[in-house]
Amino acid sequence: MYALRNMKIAVFSDRDGTINKDENYYLGSNPHWKEQVSFLEGVVEGIQLINKIPNSHFFILTNQSGVALQGGNFDNLTVERMHEVNLFILTELHKNGCNITGYFACPFVDENYALKAIKKGKIVNPKFVVNNHPDFKPNTGMIQKALSQMMADEGDYRIYAIGDRASDVEMSLNAGGIGILVESSKTKELGDVEKVLKMGKDAHVARDYLSAAQIIDKDIKTFSRL
Numbered sequence: 001m002y003a004l005r006n007m008k009i010a011v012f013s014d015r016d017g018t019i020n021k022d023e024n025y026y027l028g029s030n031p032h033w034k035e036q037v038s039f040l041e042g043v044v045e046g047i048q049l050i051n052k053i054p055n056s057h058f059f060i061l062t063n064q065s066g067v068a069l070q071g072g073n074f075d076n077l078t079v080e081r082m083h084e085v086n087l088f089i090l091t092e093l094h095k096n097g098c099n100i101t102g103y104f105a106c107p108f109v110d111e112n113y114a115l116k117a118i119k120k121g122k123i124v125n126p127k128f129v130v131n132n133h134p135d136f137k138p139n140t141g142m143i144q145k146a147l148s149q150m151m152a153d154e155g156d157y158r159i160y161a162i163g164d165r166a167s168d169v170e171m172s173l174n175a176g177g178i179g180i181l182v183e184s185s186k187t188k189e190l191g192d193v194e195k196v197l198k199m200g201k202d203a204h205v206a207r208d209y210l211s212a213a214q215i216i217d218k219d220i221k222t223f224s225r226l
Ligand SMILES: [Mg+2]
Pocket: 014, 015, 016, 017, 018, 163, 164, 165
């Protein structure tokens, strides 16, 4: 049972490795990028469950570091292409019965990312290197943009984030919300499960997207009874 009074819910989901399969595609760089878009298990069901929560809004927030890279296929991944990919994913989710309020994407990387990429032989466009950019997760710039789009401040919303990186969970905690890590092969590789388990009671780990959505649904039902 829901009894939410005036409380609104904002769920912020990561894209790559969380909603769609990520095999270091840098979606939009390959000329056949549309064929690389496939949704992970439980995603459609999970978003549909979130959509059923009264007064809920669902946003996709994505760091798109590939835009900052240059050379070869990366030259295809412009800011315009980044938007095209996001709109394609939104449309495909919509066709599957999912309601998405909107998306925000961050094409900026920090110096630390840039140096690591250069070490791996990649070329970085300095135009997109900005230290501590407000939109770069775990910073909360994209959450603030989404909330201001809805003309509300954080206090009016109960905030959740779902993602396959510790930085997704951290972003939500930084905004006073709850963060849920969905395990991917990369999550394990990077040791992000262990990092999230140390982040306290508002940080959770789920085995798949539907389980993450169920954590949100359960939390709201519990919260609305308080
Ligand atoms: Mg991700």
